[in-house]
Amino acid sequence: MGKIxxxxxxxxxxxxxxxxxxxxxxxxxxxxxxxxxLKSISRALSSLKVDYEKEVKAIKREVWKEYKKELPL
Structure with missing residues (x-):
């Protein structure tokens, strides 16, 4: 090996x-x-007093209903 x-x-x-x-x-x-x-967004979201778990469940139910409508049965 050589040196440079x-x-x-x-x-x-x-x-x-x-x-x-x-x-x-x-x-x-x-x-x-x-x-x-991100901290300010987190504070703003936590001050909204929204039950996110309930909202997510409702959205999942609605999406599932829409998905089932599109299934070829």
């Missing part, structure tokens, strides 16, 4: 490092904003 030696200036390495750090910070900030949005 690359000459890289310190300034270039610093620029690459700074760009990567900036990218990671932006990525982290996006996730923090998303987490905040």
């Amino acid at each position: 030696i690359l000459e890289v200036k310190d300034e270039d390495l610093l620029q690459i490092g700074e760009a990567k750090i900036k990218e990671e910070i932006e990525h982290t900030l996006k996730w923090i904003k998303m987490k905040g949005l």
Whole structure:
């Protein structure tokens, strides 16, 4: 096996490092904003006082009825 030696200036390495750090910070900030949005959505939904299990059961019943109508019997 051979060796490959690359000459890289310190300034270039610093620029690459700074760009990567900036990218990671932006990525982290996006996730923090998303987490905040999800929390506010969760709070809004929990304040609605809706029985989601009851709603889901009703929707499932209705969908099942519609599905049975389309079955070739």
